[in-house]
Amino acid sequence: MPTVLRWGPYRAFFYSNEGSEPAHVHVRRGDMEAKFWLHDLSVAVNAGFPSHEIGGIIRHLRSHRDELLGAWNEHFGN
Known part of the structure; x- marks a missing residue:
């Protein structure tokens, strides 16, 4: 379960067993995960985050999307 990005509480x-799925990332804070x-x-999938918080997470992920895709491809060998 490699961590690829941290910011604030996220x-x-x-x-590692999800490489056959399209590129994606999980975000966790406390007991919430999306x-x-x-x-x-x-x-x-959203397990616990309120909708206003999801918007902020998406904005942050968007600013790091290239980095996240690069980490996905490096980890899963795509």
């Missing part, structure tokens, strides 16, 4: 990471597709930064 941690963005991959699950999964975001990297091609369009849409929410695939």
Whole structure:
């Protein structure tokens, strides 16, 4: 479960067994977690984050999208 980005209380990471899925990142804060597709930064799954917080997370991920895609490709060998 490599962490690829940290900011404030958030941690963005991959699950190593999900390389067969399209590129995505999980973001966790406390006991909340959400999964975001990297091609369009849409929410695939949200477990606990309020909608106003999701918007802020997406804005942050958008500013680091190239870095996240690079980390995905390096980790999964794409």
